[in-house]
Amino acid sequence: MNELLTSAQMRAIEQAAFDSGQATGLELMERAGQGVIEAMFEALPDLAKAKAKALILCGPGNNGGDGFVIARLLHEMGWQVSCFLYGDPGRLQPDAKANHDRWGEIGAVVPFADWHVRERWGGAVPVEQPPSLIVDSLFGTGLTRPLARDLDEALRNLASCLPEGKAWRVAVDAPSGLCMDSGRPLDPENDGELPSRQDLTVSFHRLKRGHMLGDGPEWCGRVAVADIGLNQPALRAARPALREQLSDMVQLAEPDKRQLRKGGEDYPGAHKYDYGHAVVLSGGPGRTGAARLAARAALRVGAGLVTLAAPAPAMSECASQLTAVMLTRCNGAPDLGTLLEDERLNALCLGPGLGVSAATRDLVLTALGSRRRCVLDADALTAFAERPQALFAHLHSGVVLTPHAGEFARLFPDIWARFIACPEQGPAISKIEAAQEAAARAGCILLFKGQDTVIVEPGGRVVVHAACYERAAPWLATAGAGDVLAGMIAGLMARGFWPVGAAETAAWLHAEAAISFGPGLIAEDLAEELPAVLRASGV
Ligand SMILES: NC(=O)C1=CN([C@@H]2O[C@H](COP(=O)(O)OP(=O)(O)OC[C@H]3O[C@@H](n4cnc5c(N)ncnc54)[C@H](O)[C@@H]3O)[C@@H](O)[C@H]2O)[C@@H](O)CC1
Numbered sequence: 001m002n003e004l005l006t007s008a009q010m011r012a013i014e015q016a017a018f019d020s021g022q023a024t025g026l027e028l029m030e031r032a033g034q035g036v037i038e039a040m041f042e043a044l045p046d047l048a049k050a051k052a053k054a055l056i057l058c059g060p061g062n063n064g065g066d067g068f069v070i071a072r073l074l075h076e077m078g079w080q081v082s083c084f085l086y087g088d089p090g091r092l093q094p095d096a097k098a099n100h101d102r103w104g105e106i107g108a109v110v111p112f113a114d115w116h117v118r119e120r121w122g123g124a125v126p127v128e129q130p131p132s133l134i135v136d137s138l139f140g141t142g143l144t145r146p147l148a149r150d151l152d153e154a155l156r157n158l159a160s161c162l163p164e165g166k167a168w169r170v171a172v173d174a175p176s177g178l179c180m181d182s183g184r185p186l187d188p189e190n191d192g193e194l195p196s197r198q199d200l201t202v203s204f205h206r207l208k209r210g211h212m213l214g215d216g217p218e219w220c221g222r223v224a225v226a227d228i229g230l231n232q233p234a235l236r237a238a239r240p241a242l243r244e245q246l247s248d249m250v251q252l253a254e255p256d257k258r259q260l261r262k263g264g265e266d267y268p269g270a271h272k273y274d275y276g277h278a279v280v281l282s283g284g285p286g287r288t289g290a291a292r293l294a295a296r297a298a299l300r301v302g303a304g305l306v307t308l309a310a311p312a313p314a315m316s317e318c319a320s321q322l323t324a325v326m327l328t329r330c331n332g333a334p335d336l337g338t339l340l341e342d343e344r345l346n347a348l349c350l351g352p353g354l355g356v357s358a359a360t361r362d363l364v365l366t367a368l369g370s371r372r373r374c375v376l377d378a379d380a381l382t383a384f385a386e387r388p389q390a391l392f393a394h395l396h397s398g399v400v401l402t403p404h405a406g407e408f409a410r411l412f413p414d415i416w417a418r419f420i421a422c423p424e425q426g427p428a429i430s431k432i433e434a435a436q437e438a439a440a441r442a443g444c445i446l447l448f449k450g451q452d453t454v455i456v457e458p459g460g461r462v463v464v465h466a467a468c469y470e471r472a473a474p475w476l477a478t479a480g481a482g483d484v485l486a487g488m489i490a491g492l493m494a495r496g497f498w499p500v501g502a503a504e505t506a507a508w509l510h511a512e513a514a515i516s517f518g519p520g521l522i523a524e525d526l527a528e529e530l531p532a533v534l535r536a537s538g539v
Pocket residue numbers: 010011014028029032059060061062063064065066138139140141142143144145146147148172173174204228
């Protein structure tokens with residue numbers, strides 16, 4: 001259940017279910033409507049107390065069909081329901097039409113020409129009793145272009161007449177206007193500001209990428225997944241074409257708890273060298289903090305030994321601040337080369353506080369030449385902004401790049417420009433495609449940071465860690481947090497994690513530590529919170 005689907009993958013699963021006789025469209029639509037009802041009363045318990053009047057906004061496709069089911073079921077529960085339709089009833093798809101007609105036996109359908117939102121709810125004394133629930137069943141995974149201007153205007157009027165807090169808002173599958181493959185609003189006219197935020201968005205079968213990526217979480221409010229009875233493993237097993245379509249399935253990040261555990265059957269009587277030796281390169285005097293943060297994190301995440309390699313003038317500054325982390329002198333690339341003659345040094349971290357300079361570039365190239373597993377972060381990336389190709393030519397499958405948006409833009413300016421252009425049609429390019437293209441060009445693992453962190457192995461695994469909803473960790477926006485992440489990845493690689501697995505586990509632990517610590521967090525706290533996080537997750 002940790003998968004993130006594209007709209008096309010969802011359609012393919014649905015089609016396979018029809019073709020194999022696992023379900024009919026009408027059955028799925030009924031379960032979808034039922035699923036929304038159950039999910040919203042569970043997630044929003046106050047909604048049941050507010051039981052009064054619901055406004056169901058139905059669209060021209062199957063998303064609208066789900067809305068007619070919801071209208072009927074709410075009516076059966078005693079709600080007063082108004083159904084508004086944006087679209088031509090004569091052109092509804094058969095399943096949506098069937099549910100439109102069933103609703104028609106119960107109540108009216110207000111055509112778009114008669115919505116008159118302002119007249120209804122805009123005056124000092126509303127003409128009509130305001131709804132306590134507004135269900136957005138206009139567009140779901142089928143949205144391919146921005147909302148038409150007249151609909152957009154009606155929805156903005158509705159939002160101003162019934163602002164947030166005046167009525168609960170629940171979206172069926174997607175907040176209308178959001179591209180569900182990217183989490184980006186298809187709304188160039190309004191700079192991506194959709195008409196309203198939802199309190200809850202109910203997805204079907206699995207989460208879609210748009211629920212977790214980009215601005216998706218902000219517009220969805222909260223998410224719930226309704227089971228609509230699709231047996232994906234059975235469909236996949238029986239249908240090679242579906243297997244093919246689901247082969248590049250994106251997963252939500254999870255920690256590898258088995259590998260995180262020390263001791264046990266993998267390491268009877270383990271020695272510290274069984275857990276590797278990470279080396280973190282430090283900047284000069286007054287700029288050693290970032291590397292020290294990374295080194296401490298590498299040790300806390302379980303590397304057997306961690307050495308900070310600092311230039312001579314910074315040695316005393318480092319020595320006064322280190323205890324378990326070891327210290328060695330490294331005055332530049334030749335010293336690093338000598339250091340790496342010791343084969344026990346098996347993972348490197350370069351970038352935090354290193355400085356944007358030719359000396360940094362030389363250190364990076366020496367590190368890459370040693371073929372050690374390596375994290376390149378911060379200045380190790382920015383130092384190549386002028387000539388990214390000079391870096392890419394030396395990268396290999398044991399390297400993890402950890403750019404934030406600014407660093408990504410410097411290394412991959414063309415991909416970045418396409419990624420941030422306001423999309424006019426769907427599916428819009430998502431952070432996943434941007435990261436995939438960048439990783440393919442670089443030829444190594446890429447961890448593209450952000451609230452939605454995307455981890456890509458060229459031609460391989462794609463993982464998303466989204467610090468949203470119950471995993472929101474706003475305190476992570478603090479100086480030095482990125483240095484800690486880089487150190488954690490290096491520490492895990494020293495322990496023997498594959499680079500992509502190290503990036504995934506580190507991204508999860510990093511957010512988990514922030515969630516566990518809570519408000520007031522500073523970067524120093526992240527590594528210190530790791531023991532509690534590891535214990536709580538059963539490691
Ligand atoms: N895939 C599944 O397994 C299920 C899907 N269901 C529902 O069906 C939805 C998908 O249905 P559809 O494929 O019919 O798509 P939608 O109902 O999302 O959209 C309807 C159609 O509108 C057109 N359209 C796209 N953008 C538009 C715009 N800006 N203005 C006007 N028209 C536009 C497109 O041709 C699209 O097919 C899902 O989101 C979900 O709510 C459910 O009924 C249950 C099961």
